[in-house]
Amino acid sequence: xxxxxxxxxxxxxxxxxxxxLFAFIGCMMGTVIGVLPGVGPAAGTALxxxxxFHLPATGAIIMLAAIYYGAMYGGTITSVLxxxxxxxxxxxVCLDGHQMALKGRAGVALSIAAIGSFIGGTVxxxxxxxxxxxxxxxxxxxxxxxFFALMALGLSLLMGLAGKSIVKALMMGVVxxxxxxxxxDPVRGMPRFTFGQAExxxxxxxxxxxxxxxxxxxxxxxxxxEVRQTVGAKVSSLMPTxxxxxxxxxxxxxxxxxxxxxxxxxxxxxxxxxxxxxxMEKKMSKYPDKFGTGMIExxxxxxxxxxxxxxxxxIPLFTMGIPGSPTIAVLMGAFIMNGLVPGPLLFKDHPDLxxxxxxxxxxxxxxxxxxxxxxxxxxxxxxxxxxxxxFAIILAFTLVGSYSVNGSAFDLKTLTxxxxxxxxxxxxxxxxxxxxxxxxxxxxxxxxxxxSLIMSQGHMTIFxxxxxxxxxxxxxxxxxLSSALRTLPFGTEAVRGEDSQI
Amino acid sequence: xxIQKNRFTKSLGIGLLAMSLLLAGGFAVxxxxxxxxxxxxVITLIIPWGAxxxxxxxxxxxxxxxxxxxGTTIEVVNxxxxxxxxxxxxxxxxxxxxxxxxxxxxxxxxxIYLDADRKAAFGRKDIQPLALYVFDPIGVAVAxxxxxxxxxxxxxxxxxxxxxxTIATSGIMSATHIGFLSLQKNTDTKxxxxxxxxxxxxxxxxxxxxxxxxxxxxxxxxxxVKSGDIRVLGVFDKTESPFLxxxxxxxxxxxxxxxxxxxxxxxxxxxxxxxxxxLAASIKKAMADPDLKxxxxxxxxxxxxxxxxxxxxxxxxxxxxxxxxIAESKKK
Numbered sequence: 001x002x003x004x005x006x007x008x009x010x011x012x013x014x015x016x017x018x019x020x021l022f023a024f025i026g027c028m029m030g031t032v033i034g035v036l037p038g039v040g041p042a043a044g045t046a047l048x049x050x051x052x053f054h055l056p057a058t059g060a061i062i063m064l065a066a067i068y069y070g071a072m073y074g075g076t077i078t079s080v081l082x083x084x085x086x087x088x089x090x091x092x093v094c095l096d097g098h099q100m101a102l103k104g105r106a107g108v109a110l111s112i113a114a115i116g117s118f119i120g121g122t123v124x125x126x127x128x129x130x131x132x133x134x135x136x137x138x139x140x141x142x143x144x145x146x147f148f149a150l151m152a153l154g155l156s157l158l159m160g161l162a163g164k165s166i167v168k169a170l171m172m173g174v175v176x177x178x179x180x181x182x183x184x185d186p187v188r189g190m191p192r193f194t195f196g197q198a199e200x201x202x203x204x205x206x207x208x209x210x211x212x213x214x215x216x217x218x219x220x221x222x223x224x225x226e227v228r229q230t231v232g233a234k235v236s237s238l239m240p241t242x243x244x245x246x247x248x249x250x251x252x253x254x255x256x257x258x259x260x261x262x263x264x265x266x267x268x269x270x271x272x273x274x275x276x277x278x279x280m281e282k283k284m285s286k287y288p289d290k291f292g293t294g295m296i297e298x299x300x301x302x303x304x305x306x307x308x309x310x311x312x313x314x315i316p317l318f319t320m321g322i323p324g325s326p327t328i329a330v331l332m333g334a335f336i337m338n339g340l341v342p343g344p345l346l347f348k349d350h351p352d353l354x355x356x357x358x359x360x361x362x363x364x365x366x367x368x369x370x371x372x373x374x375x376x377x378x379x380x381x382x383x384x385x386x387x388x389x390x391f392a393i394i395l396a397f398t399l400v401g402s403y404s405v406n407g408s409a410f411d412l413k414t415l416t417x418x419x420x421x422x423x424x425x426x427x428x429x430x431x432x433x434x435x436x437x438x439x440x441x442x443x444x445x446x447x448x449x450x451x452s453l454i455m456s457q458g459h460m461t462i463f464x465x466x467x468x469x470x471x472x473x474x475x476x477x478x479x480x481l482s483s484a485l486r487t488l489p490f491g492t493e494a495v496r497g498e499d500s501q502i
Numbered sequence: 503x504x505i506q507k508n509r510f511t512k513s514l515g516i517g518l519l520a521m522s523l524l525l526a527g528g529f530a531v532x533x534x535x536x537x538x539x540x541x542x543x544v545i546t547l548i549i550p551w552g553a554x555x556x557x558x559x560x561x562x563x564x565x566x567x568x569x570x571x572x573g574t575t576i577e578v579v580n581x582x583x584x585x586x587x588x589x590x591x592x593x594x595x596x597x598x599x600x601x602x603x604x605x606x607x608x609x610x611x612x613x614i615y616l617d618a619d620r621k622a623a624f625g626r627k628d629i630q631p632l633a634l635y636v637f638d639p640i641g642v643a644v645a646x647x648x649x650x651x652x653x654x655x656x657x658x659x660x661x662x663x664x665x666x667x668t669i670a671t672s673g674i675m676s677a678t679h680i681g682f683l684s685l686q687k688n689t690d691t692k693x694x695x696x697x698x699x700x701x702x703x704x705x706x707x708x709x710x711x712x713x714x715x716x717x718x719x720x721x722x723x724x725x726x727v728k729s730g731d732i733r734v735l736g737v738f739d740k741t742e743s744p745f746l747x748x749x750x751x752x753x754x755x756x757x758x759x760x761x762x763x764x765x766x767x768x769x770x771x772x773x774x775x776x777x778x779x780x781l782a783a784s785i786k787k788a789m790a791d792p793d794l795k796x797x798x799x800x801x802x803x804x805x806x807x808x809x810x811x812x813x814x815x816x817x818x819x820x821x822x823x824x825x826x827x828i829a830e831s832k833k834k
Contacts, residue, residue, distance in 0.1 A: 143712030144696070184585070186697050189619075189674030189831070196621045198591055201584030316706075342725075407581045408588065444699075451696045455668055455712065 007129060010355025014363055019062055022055070023360050026063040027367050030070020034090075035077050057340065058353050062360045064334050065314075068327055069121060069361070072270060072310045073368050076113045076303055080106055082394065083218055089270035089306040091214060091436060092278045096291060096298030103294050108240045112248050112296055113303040114372045115240075120256045120308030121365040127260055128315050128358060144451035145462050149472035151445045155438070156476040156483075169434045172425070176438030179204055186447045187454070199410035208402045208414040209439065213432050215398050216419025219391050221426055240296075248300035251281050255304030262305075263312025273309040274302035275437060311361060317342050318354060538600055538777045539574045547578045548596075548604035550589020556721060557765055560636055561605055563797060567788035572780075585675075587614045587622060594624035598770040600777035603632060606768040609761075609820045613675045616821065616828050629768045631817055633782040634808035635789065636765040636798070638719040639739035640681035641746070642669070643732040645708050648715070653736035653755045656715060657691060664692040670704045670716040673697045675828070678717035681738050681761025683827045688758045708732065719763050720745055724802025738762065745802040764820075766813055782809055 013019060055063065075090035080097035093113070100109040142150070155173075182193045183203030194200035240248070258280065259273040281301040282291045291298050313328050335342050340350055402415045425432055456462035464470045539545055547565065551557045558580060565576045581589035590611055593604035606629060615622040642653065650656045660667040671679040674697055686693060696713050698704035701722055708716045709731055716732070720743045726732040727746060736752040737743050738761040752759050767785060769778055786807050788794070798805055808816060 140706055140710035143707055143710050184674065186699075187674065189617075191619055191621075198584040198587040198620070198623070201587060201620070202582070407579050408583060410583075410588075447697070447699060451698070454694050454696050457666060457694070 006351055006355045007359060009352065010357075010359035011362075013058065013352060013356035014062065014359035019059055019356065019360065020363070022059040022063040023066045023364050024367060026066025027070040027364055027371060030067040030072075031074035031077075031368070031372065033067065034071040034074020058356050061331075061334060061340075061353065061357050064331055065357055065360065066364045066367075068331060069307065069310045069364060070368060072307050073114070073117050073372065076117075076299075077110065080109045080113070080299070082390070083214075089274045089302075089309075091210065091271060092274045092302045093299055094214065095278065096293070096295045099292065099294030100296065100299065105294065107237055108244055109296070109299050111373060112240055112244060112300050114369055116248065116252045116255060116300045116304035117307040118365050118369040119252055120259055120304035120306070121311050121368075122362065123256045124260050124263065124308040124311035125358065125361040125365065128311060128318070128361070131315075141468060143466075144448045144455060145466050145469040146472065148445060148448035148452055149463060149469035149476070151441050151448065153472050153476040153479070155441055155445075156479045168430050172430050172432065173434040173438045176435035177442040179209065179435070179439050180442030180446070183443075186443075187450045197410070199408060203443065204439075205402070205408075205411045205414055206440070208411040209418045210436060211398050211402055212415045212418025212420075213422035213425075213436065215394065216415060217422025217426055217432075219395060220419065220423045223391065244296050247296050250284075251277070251297045251301035252304045254280060254284075255301040255306075256308045259305035259308030259310075260312040263309035264315055270306045270309045270313075271440060273305040277301040277305035311365075314361075538780050539572050541573060543574060543601060545572070545574060545576045545600075546596075546602045547576055548589050548593050548602065549578060549580050550582060550586035550593075550605060551607075552580060552582050557605055557607060560765060560798070560803065563794055564635065564785070564788050567791050567794065568784050571784045571787050584620070585614070585673075586610050587620060590614065590629070591623050593768065593770055594628040596770045598630075598772035598774075600769060600773055600781060603767055603769045603781060606631075606766050607677075608764040608766060608817060609677055609680050609824050610675075610763075612817070612820050612824050613680065613828065616824055617675065617832075619832075626817070626821065628771050630771045630773055630778065631810050631813040632767040632769050632778055633785045633810065634764055634766045634806055634813045634816070635785065636721075637762060637804050637806035638721045638765070639737055639743060639760075639762040640678050640717060641720055641723050641734045641737045641743070641749070642682075642715055642717055642752075643708070643723050643726065643734045644715045645711060646731055646733055648733070650715065650735065653750075653752060653757065656735060657689065657757060659714075660691040660693055665694050667693050667715070668696050668713040669693045670696050670698055670707055670713040672701060672704060672718070672722075673699070675831075677719065677761065677763040680824060680827060681759065682717050683831065684761055684823060685738070685752070685757060685759040687827065687830070705731070721801055721803045743802075744804065745799075764816065766808075766817075778810060 014023070072089065076093050076097065079090040079093040080101050083094050083098040097109045097113070100106060180203070182200055184190070184201050185192055191201055255277045258277050259270075262273045262276065263270075278291075278298055278301060281295075281297045282288045285291065285295070285297060287295070317328050317332060332342055340353065398415065399412060402411050403409070422432060425435075452462050453460075462469075463473060547561065549558050549561055558578075562578055565578060569576050581592050583589070586607065589604060590606055593602065593606070596602035611629070612626070614620050615625045642656065644650045644656070650659065656667065669682055671682060673679065679695060679697070682693060682695065685691070696707070698707065701718065704716055704718070705726060707713050715735070720737065723732065723734050724745050727734055734746055734749045736755055736757070737746065737749055738752050738759045740751065740753065740760060742749060742751060767781075769781065786809075789805050789807055795805060
């Protein structure tokens with residue numbers, strides 16, 4: 001009951017005119033950051049930290065938190081409208097979201113995304129209030145072996161993204177793993193595949209690779225096919241039909257839960273939540289073949305999971321001072337800069353601030369919904385800009401965004417190279433989603449694997465002797481076997497589906 | 503392309519400097535310092551670490567005071583990559599005119615050029631130390647319910663089971679890892695080092711009982727101590743940390759080790775001393791700000807100024823300790 005009182009107090013602080021303004025500015029800026037390809041939430045939040053230097057601590061944190069979850073929403077807009085993911089967790093939304101836009105249903109896709117985001121975000125915030133302490137304790141049971149098992153499970157699920165050819169998808173998955181090897185060996189400290197380039201010691205810059213694969217290559221393809229401006233004309237209705245709502249209800253529910261639980265686990269990024277949600281929806285759907293052709297479930301689930309994840313990820317930060325993702329780490333930096341140490345003491349020492357921030361999460365989610373539903377019209381208008389101009393603008397944003405992450409001209413070369421590679425792969429009909437996936441998960445999996453083996457002095461038994469990791473691995477094997485059994489004997493039909501290139 | 507340009511400007515800068523020295527002797531340089539920094543000319547601070555990290559946030563807090571003191575704008579540029587190698591390479595190639603300086607943390611900076619595998623494009627001689635800003639010693643900590651109550655418990659366990667006591671560190675050749683390698687060397691023990699990507703995952707692994715202990719700087723450990731999650735068993739410094747009263751040093755427990763992260767500022771080699779002195783004096787002045795001190799105290803970070811000569815001497819100590827440790831780690 002004390003918590004309820006605290007929450008009320010938090011609302012009274014967060015609802016002050018000043019703090020409402022900070023939340024509003026944060027939501028707007030966050031959406032813009034999300035919309036701009038290449039400037040992801042981590043880079044964007046970090047870039048805007050200096051703006052908060054002279055603000056009071058509560059206002060500064062409220063604004064930065066709003067930027068963070070605003071960006072999570074904004075990323076969807078460009079994914080749907082232009083097939084250019086604004087940030088990593090929106091990559092998967094391109095699959096069906098953009099297809100919907102091509103069918104003139106961009107408005108519906110964005111509405112459902114906004115509603116799903118709102119529900120996911122609000123429910124996760126509710127969870128943050130109610131269940132923070134016990135859930136954070138549960139997340140502690142995840143050590144390196146459990147992380148490894150979880151990612152193995154993730155990969156097994158994600159092979160569902162395979163598209164037309166399992167072989168091609170597996171080949172691309174291996175390409176992603178190889179790309180993930182570039183950089184310093186995490187245990188021995190030896191440079192791998194860096195060719196003497198200091199810039200490669202930290203590995204290939206994720207943002208540049210993704211922007212190249214999914215941004216630049218697509219622009220090249222579209223330019224080649226001449227004006228394909230099919231979109232824009234029929235984006236009339238924002239209102240989802242009754243059927244849309246019915247189709248989205250379960251994906252939103254599942255996405256909320258999935259994002260919430262993955263958000264609690266340090267190291268799980270929002271993109272994993274959205275990818276997993278997509279894979280799950282595809283698996284659960286009665287029409288898995290139709291995914292990639294504009295299924296609303298493919299938008300509702302991932303987008304909800306992503307936002308639920310964003311808010312749930314604040315739980316380990318607030319209760320234990322553990323930042324679950326790079327963006328949260330940036331947010332934690334802002335806390336520390338204001339002399340606040342995230343952790344259990346935060347609730348004790350600064351209840352006014354914590355509860356005001358939590359209250360502002362509710363308010364911010366409402367704000368984003370109100371802001372974005374009418375503003376979707378504005379974003380849709382972006383499509384009316386001639387492609388020749390629009391593409392130049394997107395390319396410029398891509399370049400600036402890619403540069404701004406590390407302030408490195410080398411990343412521009414990475415962007416260009418992977419833009420060309422992506423173009424080539426698409427021409428040859430190789431799916432790109434598996435590359436992106438293994439490229440993200442590969443290095444994390446490798447680290448978890450090697451950490452586990454160091455812990456066990458090299459014994460593989462560590463993965464089966466621990467109940468959680470054993471359970472997850474069994475689940476992964478079952479999923480792998482069932483997809484293999486379903487695909488192999490029954491020939492091509494089950495495998496086919498539409499190609500889930502992004 | 504950028505690198506070539508920088509090389510060009512650097513040689514140009516050195517050439518101009520040499521010319522001015524030839525023409526007017528020391529006078530020209532002294533006059534250069536008198537109008538340094540020129541009004542409206544932006545000074546660039548290269549931070550070779552990511553925005554929002556400890557080094558970045560700490561440095562950014564210092565800049566407003568320096569800007570006020572110097573009367574010009576300081577632009578902070580995060581040039582990340584290769585564990586600060588990219589940013590420091592950029593510093594080494596920058597024009598040595600005082601308008602570019604960078605954070606060069608120790609031992610991270612030394613670990614770059616002392617490790618042949620990293621093929622560094624710069625060496626100690628290319629960097630001119632400016633001033634020390636923050637001194638953050640390494641400590642070893644365990645979860646609050648750990649069976650290890652003292653550092654002796656931990657060391658005895660490591661002696662009894664060589665290579666089985668797991669220590670979480672923030673990656674290969676990080677300050678913490680180097681500190682523990684030195685402890686290992688001086689005490690003839692062997693640990694199993696589990697590298698982590700970020701401190702959050704590391705702390706979670708410690709609290710979840712997945713590793714036996716964690717190494718970290720005092721600044722990284724203090725929040726966990728404040729929240730009661732972890733206990734620090736020993737501090738790898740000559741004196742106890744003011745932020746962890748009652749925690750004995752490793753040396754007082756009989757283990758000879760001293761290791762820390764020193765956040766320092768440097769300029770490219772060849773920067774005129776008079777100009778470097780202006781920057782160093784400004785750093786010193788900015789560090790006296792009482793608000794900064796209270797913010798740093800809250801984070802468990804000790805402000806410790808060293809001038810160029812003191813920092814240079816400390817740097818040589820780091821080089822001397824680190825060289826053999828890196829050589830040994832490569833033998834395996």
